[in-house]
Amino acid sequence: MGLFRSTLTFGGLTTVSRVLGFIRDMVFANIFGAGGATDAFFVAFKVPNFFRRLFAEGAFNQAFVPVLSEYKSQRGLDAVRALVGDVTGALGSVLLVLTVLAVVGSPALASLFAPGFIVEDPERFRLTADMLRVTFPYLLFISLTALAGGVLNTYGRFAVPAFTPVWLNVCLIAAALWVSPHFATPIEALAWGVFFAGVVQLGFQLPFLARLGLLTRPRWGWRHEGVRRVVRLMGPGVFGSSVAQINLLLDTVIASFLVSGSVSWLYYSDRLVEFPLGVFGVALGTVILPSLSQRHAESDPEAFGHTLDWALRWMVLIGLPSTLGLMLLAGPILATLFQHGAFEAADVRMARLSLMAYSVGLLGFIGVKVLAPGFYARQDTRTPVRIAVTAMVTNMVLNIAFVVPWAMSGTAGPHAGLALATALGAFTNSGLLFRRLRKDGVLRPGPGWSGFAGRVLAANVAMAVFLFGLAGPLADWLGWGTLERAGRLALLIAGAGAVYFGALRLVGIRLEQWVRLPRAGRT
Numbered sequence: 001m002g003l004f005r006s007t008l009t010f011g012g013l014t015t016v017s018r019v020l021g022f023i024r025d026m027v028f029a030n031i032f033g034a035g036g037a038t039d040a041f042f043v044a045f046k047v048p049n050f051f052r053r054l055f056a057e058g059a060f061n062q063a064f065v066p067v068l069s070e071y072k073s074q075r076g077l078d079a080v081r082a083l084v085g086d087v088t089g090a091l092g093s094v095l096l097v098l099t100v101l102a103v104v105g106s107p108a109l110a111s112l113f114a115p116g117f118i119v120e121d122p123e124r125f126r127l128t129a130d131m132l133r134v135t136f137p138y139l140l141f142i143s144l145t146a147l148a149g150g151v152l153n154t155y156g157r158f159a160v161p162a163f164t165p166v167w168l169n170v171c172l173i174a175a176a177l178w179v180s181p182h183f184a185t186p187i188e189a190l191a192w193g194v195f196f197a198g199v200v201q202l203g204f205q206l207p208f209l210a211r212l213g214l215l216t217r218p219r220w221g222w223r224h225e226g227v228r229r230v231v232r233l234m235g236p237g238v239f240g241s242s243v244a245q246i247n248l249l250l251d252t253v254i255a256s257f258l259v260s261g262s263v264s265w266l267y268y269s270d271r272l273v274e275f276p277l278g279v280f281g282v283a284l285g286t287v288i289l290p291s292l293s294q295r296h297a298e299s300d301p302e303a304f305g306h307t308l309d310w311a312l313r314w315m316v317l318i319g320l321p322s323t324l325g326l327m328l329l330a331g332p333i334l335a336t337l338f339q340h341g342a343f344e345a346a347d348v349r350m351a352r353l354s355l356m357a358y359s360v361g362l363l364g365f366i367g368v369k370v371l372a373p374g375f376y377a378r379q380d381t382r383t384p385v386r387i388a389v390t391a392m393v394t395n396m397v398l399n400i401a402f403v404v405p406w407a408m409s410g411t412a413g414p415h416a417g418l419a420l421a422t423a424l425g426a427f428t429n430s431g432l433l434f435r436r437l438r439k440d441g442v443l444r445p446g447p448g449w450s451g452f453a454g455r456v457l458a459a460n461v462a463m464a465v466f467l468f469g470l471a472g473p474l475a476d477w478l479g480w481g482t483l484e485r486a487g488r489l490a491l492l493i494a495g496a497g498a499v500y501f502g503a504l505r506l507v508g509i510r511l512e513q514w515v516r517l518p519r520a521g522r523t
Contacts, residue, residue, distance in 0.1 A: 086221020
């Protein structure tokens with residue numbers, strides 16, 4: 001019950017952040033639309049977010065939390081305090097140097113991540129480099145925020161880290177609505193919103209860290225045994241844990257050569273896929289990592305395997321209907337949320353293509369979040385790296401295979417090929433992770449999986465028939481007003497949820513039976 005309650009808490013507060021994020025994106029779409037300036041901001045925001053996956057939620061947390069859990073389980077509070085202080089000093093010093101170099105060399109970074117801007121639109125390239133100087137320091141603040149969040153999660157305080165991203169959305173909405181009119185180039189206000197959001201998020205978590213007695217002075221701790229272990233574990237994970245983000249940035253590089261608006265269409269569709277991924281997939285992966293790390297430290301492989309099995313069942317229960325819902329309602333959702341002001345019907349049609357393609361890979365994205373902790377909790381970061389390399393090569397090959405002939409044919413929407421390649425790359429990643437965990441004997445699926453999967457599939461078919469029959473053509477949605485679209489979409493989503501969960505009960509699945517971790521022999 002503890003893991004489920006923690007997942008529910010983390011997911012619930014993440015939902016608040018994601019809903020506010022949709023409001024933020026609606027404001028962006030209404031004020032700035034999908035054009036060259038918006039593309040420039042999204043690239044300037046993606047770059048520090050990419051490095052954040054390396055130094056924050058990604059490789060760092062997956063290396064730091066298992067070591068911290070071991071110190072918490074086997075050593076005293078003083079040892080934990082020393083570890084936190086030394087890791088903070090080591091991470092902070094590296095990030096400070098990286099930030100200074102990035103600010104000074106922002107044109108080089110911009111040319112690396114959006115080379116097409118140089119060729120297609122030099123003014124857009126200049127704007128990207130200018131905003132990148134402002135947004136990149138966000139990396140320093142948000143990485144220290146993630147470190148504090150990792151400590152809080154390890155001590156079971158999931159609510160505060162889950163709520164923290166709300167402040168990013170608040171700062172960006174305020175920048176768009178009230179600050180941007182005072183800038184000669186209004187979209188530059190968003191870059192400053194990103195900067196101040198990093199400061200606010202870090203400041204928000206510090207008092208909660210102090211309550212645990214773990215708000216310590218950063219120290220130059222490179223000689224600390226725990227710091228060296230974190231760095232050693234983090235090294236290969238820097239690449240492996242961030243394949244999805246690397247793939248998305250590769251999409252950005254290629255999209256920079258496509259028609260203006262392609263980066264923005266990919267951004268908005270990716271944001272919608274990130275909703276179920278963040279609310280459920282990231283929440284589940286975040287919650288099980290400390291538990292798996294503790295099971296490993298206690299040498300309890302049976303409980304370790306049952307925890308992974310429990311997480312995979314929830315992945316299927318929630319991930320599959322989310323995938324179908326996004327695919328079948330891609331157009332209605334985009335029209336309802338974003339078709340206002342500068343974001344036009346043509347933008348909805350283009351973003352719909354990439355959203356449908358991204359949603360193909362939603363189960364793969366969630367699978368990586370759920371399965372990767374099975375390696376990191378055992379302090380194995382090398383295996384996910386080897387698997388990640390294979391997935392990334394697959395994505396790169398598919399990018400070329402899909403986009404080049406699509407673009408050369410003159411058919412609209414080649415950016416959707418980038419999204420589809422990323423989705424298939426995610427499935428490659430999660431499938432290889434699953435196979436290796438099974439081969440190592442770490443993942444031990446409980447009995448009754450085939451019957452469970454078949455019943456879930458039947459419930460999803462019922463939901464898909466409901467949505468396919470009642471959603472209607474996209475042209476109708478584009479012609480309706482905002483309130484009518486919102487009302488119809490709310491009814492469709494509520495109806496689909498009722499059909500799905502009702503069908504689950506009819507086929508004999510009771511969600512309450514999966515609230516607790518499954519025991520051996522339980523079906």
